[in-house]
Amino acid sequence: MNEPWRPSWEATAVYRARVRGCLLGGAVGDALGYPVEFSALDGIRAAHGARGVTGLVPTTTGAVGLISDDTQMTLFTAEGVRQAHEQQPGKRLGVDGFRLIRWAYERWLATQDHRGPEVVEIGPANGSYTGPRGGLVDEAWLYARRAPGNACMSGLGLDFVPDPAAAFGPPGPINPDSKGCGAVMRSAPFGLTGAGCEDAFDAAARCAQMTHGHPTGYYAAGALAAIIACLLEGESVEGAVLRSLRLLARHPNHEETTAALHQALDLADQGSPSAERLQQLGAGWVAEEALAIGVYAALVEDSVERALLLSVNHSGDSDSTGSICGNILGARHGDHGLPHAWVQRVEGRTTIAAVADDLAAVCGPR
Incomplete structure (x- = not known):
């Protein structure tokens, strides 16, 4: 018998x-x-100098290093993806996942909706989820509203689970007109399972x-996850x-x-990165623009630090483009x-690392 x-x-x-x-x-x-x-580029430069933000800066409360709803939702995505792959190891996700x-x-x-991890019923009014507790929902630091998107809040108030056999293309039943960046900014963990770009x-x-x-809105999320999966396989950006x-x-x-x-690829090929060039891709409030800005910054700069700074120094959804x-x-x-x-x-660095390690331990390289 062959060894596994x-x-x-x-x-x-x-x-x-990775x-x-x-x-x-x-x-x-x-x-x-x-x-x-929510600052315009001119305002960012007026507040932080001609180069704009050059590192972590305080929020209006004076705190430095705070994460927003983007990282919050990404962490819960990673937790859910890990649990789904624990239940269905090595399989394409189905309804249960x-x-x-x-x-x-x-x-x-x-x-x-709550101030801390006290014992509360978790889930929408129909009570489709009331437990088990444990994991991220018991982390007190995550109980913070950091400008969550309207589509995310309203969509999760409705009990919808996608059909894994349904065809893509037509609008989905939840917020059919919404293509805000609230789905793409949370979707990287789907690419971290080792299941391949298509899955x-x-x-x-x-x-x-x-x-x-x-x-x-949902294709941009799929595209980011596919990009992440390809990177884990050793591809260039x-x-x-x-x-x-x-x-x-x-x-x-x-x-x-x-x-x-394609616009992000073409703009990166021109070199000479700048905030003004980046803003040709939009402001990042909608899904395709946020994805394009994140991709452009990652492509055009050969320094991780400079790429991250480029991705946030613009008029628009700086935390989402920086996150992507x-x-x-x-x-x-x-x-x-x-x-x-x-x-x-x-903020939450040790928890973020632990969530990553837990996901990697379950999925592992294939």
Whole structure:
């Protein structure tokens, strides 16, 4: 009988470093952008100098390194994805797996509606989820409202679990006109399971439909997850984006997401990165723009630090674009490739690392 294949120590170490890097990098980008999320570029430069934000800066409360709803939701996504793969190891996610991820999002929703992890019923009014407790929902620091998106809040108030056999293309039943960036900014963990680019795309896009029904809203989420999965396989950022574009081309109504990624690639090819160039891609409030800005910053700069700063110094949704850029760069370079001084100051750093390690332990390289 043939011995089962076991990954080498080196492969396992690289995989775990990239999973950690993805989640920590996203948190760093989020923390860089959160204090200036609603500021115009001129205002950012007036407040922080001609170069804009050059590191972690205080929020209006004076706190430094705070994460926003982007990292909050990403962590709950990772927790739900881990639980789904514990239940269905090595399999493409089905209804039961999607339900576990849905429950994870309901636990996040509880952190937005309560002051702390006291014993409360978790879930929407229909009571579809009341336990078990444990994990992130018992972390007191996560009970903080950091400008959560309307589509995320309203969508999770309705009990919808996607059908894994349904065709993509038409608007989903929840918020069918919404293509805000609230789905793409939380979707990187779907790419961290080692299941491959296609499965990552499928799972992320379907779970995005829990809150965002516009095809561009859920395709952008799928594309980010596919990019992350490709990076874990050793692709370059450009190669990962090109592979995600081939996945997008299989589905109807992909054109907005595809066009935004092509624009990011073309703009990066021109070099000479600047905030003014980046703003040609939009402001990042909608899904395809946030994805394109994160991709552009990760492509055009050869320094992780400069790329992260570029991704947040613009007029728009700076925490989401910073988070997406950080997810990409962390998955590409691992946690050791991130600016250590920034990682050390990010809120919840030890919990974020632990969530990453738990996900990596369950999924592992394949």
